[in-house]
Amino acid sequence: xxxxxxxxxxxxxxxxxxxxxxxxxxxxxxxxxxxxxxxxxxxxxxxxxxxxxxxxxxxxxxxxxxxxxxxxxxxxxxxxxxxxxxxxxxxxxxxxxxxxxxxxxxxxxxxxxxxxxxxxxxxxxxxxxxxxxxxxxxxxxxxxxxxxxxxxxxxxxxxxxxxxxxxxxxxxxxxxxxxxxxxxxxxxxxxxxxxxxxxxxxxxxxxxxxxxxxxxxxxxxxxxxxxxxxxxxxxxxxxxxxxxxxxxxxxxxxxxxxxxxxxxxxxxxxxxxxxxxxxxxxxxxxxxxxxxxxxxxxxxxxxxxxxxxxxxxxxxxxxxxxxxxxxxxxxxxxxxxxxxxxxxxxxxxxxxxxxxxxxxxxxxxxxxxxxxxxxxxxxxxxxxxxxxxx
Numbered sequence: 001x002x003x004x005x006x007x008x009x010x011x012x013x014x015x016x017x018x019x020x021x022x023x024x025x026x027x028x029x030x031x032x033x034x035x036x037x038x039x040x041x042x043x044x045x046x047x048x049x050x051x052x053x054x055x056x057x058x059x060x061x062x063x064x065x066x067x068x069x070x071x072x073x074x075x076x077x078x079x080x081x082x083x084x085x086x087x088x089x090x091x092x093x094x095x096x097x098x099x100x101x102x103x104x105x106x107x108x109x110x111x112x113x114x115x116x117x118x119x120x121x122x123x124x125x126x127x128x129x130x131x132x133x134x135x136x137x138x139x140x141x142x143x144x145x146x147x148x149x150x151x152x153x154x155x156x157x158x159x160x161x162x163x164x165x166x167x168x169x170x171x172x173x174x175x176x177x178x179x180x181x182x183x184x185x186x187x188x189x190x191x192x193x194x195x196x197x198x199x200x201x202x203x204x205x206x207x208x209x210x211x212x213x214x215x216x217x218x219x220x221x222x223x224x225x226x227x228x229x230x231x232x233x234x235x236x237x238x239x240x241x242x243x244x245x246x247x248x249x250x251x252x253x254x255x256x257x258x259x260x261x262x263x264x265x266x267x268x269x270x271x272x273x274x275x276x277x278x279x280x281x282x283x284x285x286x287x288x289x290x291x292x293x294x295x296x297x298x299x300x301x302x303x304x305x306x307x308x309x310x311x312x313x314x315x316x317x318x319x320x321x322x323x324x325x326x327x328x329x330x331x332x333x334x335x336x337x338x339x340x341x342x343x344x345x346x347x348x349x350x351x352x353x354x355x356x357x358x359x360x361x362x363x364x365x366x367x368x369x370x371x372x373x374x375x376x377x378x379x380x381x382x383x384x385x386x387x388x389x390x
Contacts, residue, residue, distance in 0.1 A: 012204060012212055013082035017224045020073045020083070021200075024228025028069030032236045035065040036243045044112040046244055058241060061111040063248025066229040067104045070256070071097065073225040086217030093218050095134030096259045099127040103175070103255050107248030121172070124251065128171040131259060137167040139266055171258040178254035179247055185239035189230045190340050192253040196227035198347035199260050205355050206264060219264035226256040239333050341372045 039045065039059035047057050074097055077083040087093060106123030109115055131137075141156045158166065182188035203220035210216045230253065236242050245253075349365035 012207055013080075013217075014204065016077070016080045016083050017200065017204070017220055019080070020077050020221065021224045021228035021231070023076050024069040024073035024225045025232035026069075027072040028066050028229045028232030029235065030232075031065035031068045032062060032233055032243060035061060035068075036236070038064075039111070039243070042112055044108070044246070046246075058244055060244035060246030061108050061248055062233055062237065062243045062245035063104050063107050063111075063250070063252050066226075066233050066245065066249050066252055067100055069229040069232055070100060070225045070252075073228055074221075077221055077225075083217060083221060085214045086221060089214050090218045091134045092136055092259070092263045093221055095131050095136050096222050096256055098134075099130040099259070100252055100255060102130065103127040103251045104248045107246060107251045111246035111248055120247070124172050124175050125168060127175075127255060128168040131171065131262075132164045132167055136259060136262055137163040137266070138170075138262060139163055141166070167262055170262065171255060174258035175251045175254035178250045178257070182245065182250040184336050185241035186234055186237045187336050187339060188250045188253060189234045189237050189245060190336060191343050192257070193227055193230035193234065194340060194343045195257055195347055196223045196230060196253075196260070198344075198351045199223040199257065199264070200227055201348070202351045202354060203260065203264050205351075219260050222256055222263065223260040226253060226260070229253075239336065338372065338375055341368075341375070345369060345372055 036059050039061040042061075044059060044061040045057045046060050074093060077093070078087050102123060106115070106120060106127075110120055138158055141158055178188055178192065181191060200220050200223035203216075203223055207213070207216045207220060233245060233249065237245060345365060345368035349361060349368065352361040352364070
């Protein structure tokens with residue numbers, strides 16, 4: 001047991017975090033049916049288009065139910081013996097609730113009225129601005145240059161304007177990345193669950209290294225609440241979906257993931273880091289990169305593809321990563337589960353570097369990558385084998 005972090009067995013309010021997660025899941029699950037009826041009544045329905053995978057009208061606006069789960073979980077946390085102390089020392093949780101309300105409102109309006117991209121962008125930037133006004137921002141950033149013989153790279157202290165700009169860019173990028181990736185039943189909610197769970201595990205490890213400092217409570221709380229909301233929504237959204245989360249849900253997930261990562265980076269004790277330990281230096285950035293990797297890769301590929309074709313970066317098409325998996329020969333469910341696997345290998349692999357032996361983690365992650373790659377190409381291999389047999 002010596003290799004396991006201390007919070008696994010003793011000390012930290014892991015049970016309260018688990019209770020918060022389950023509360024968000026239960027409330028979201030119960031509210032989703034009601035929100036589905038309201039969405040149908042309001043006309044917030046996704047009718048099949050040429051680029052869509054679904055073939056019949058499906059109500060959206062599921063993000064409203066998810067936000068209800070987040071509110072219930074935050075209210076519970078504010079009344080729990082340990083987690084309530086975090087609200088006295090930090091405004092991060094309150095900030096994400098307020099910013100989340102705005103982003104869900106913008107998303108719900110888009111689910112119903114199809115807002116233009118500039119209006120949605122204005123709402124995203126405003127929500128990010130709310131977080132910055134409450135003090136949620138990056139303060140330090142590690143770069144891989146400028147080090148010495150005994151130290152790999154260096155930390156840059158960001159000025160107020162630099163840190164705020166970086167925070168807004170990160171939040172807007174993550175919000176749009178989750179929006180872009182939401183193309184198959186259960187895809188965005190599953191990726192959100194995997195990413196938020198990995199972030200929560202990392203934040204608990206960070207909290208353990210901070211000896212349970214109450215100032216380090218918010219990142220894990222934010223991650224746990226959105227993980228619970230994704231978990232509660234997933235049964236309604238997995239193929240065949242009864243309701244879509246819509247922009248109200250995907251943008252909420254992106255906002256809360258970015259906020260959890262940003263607040264966690266601000267709790268790092270940079271002076272206590274061992275400058276000769278490359279893995280320790282890279283671990284916070286690896287965690288953030290792993291959590292953002294799958295949706296951001298999809299976002300970057302979509303923007304480059306559309307720009308090269310002479311179209312707007314916001315122009316919709318049917319060539320996202322999940323669409324490509326379907327073209328290879330995967331079913332909807334298998335494509336979604338496969339993306340879950342890739343996301344889990346990346347996110348939990350990065351988190352494990354901060355908790356366990358790096359060599360062991362490298363072997364396990366390498367095995368996971370090989371397995372995921374083999375599963376990804378199996379349909380294409382079968383098709384080629386069938387052609388050769390003919």
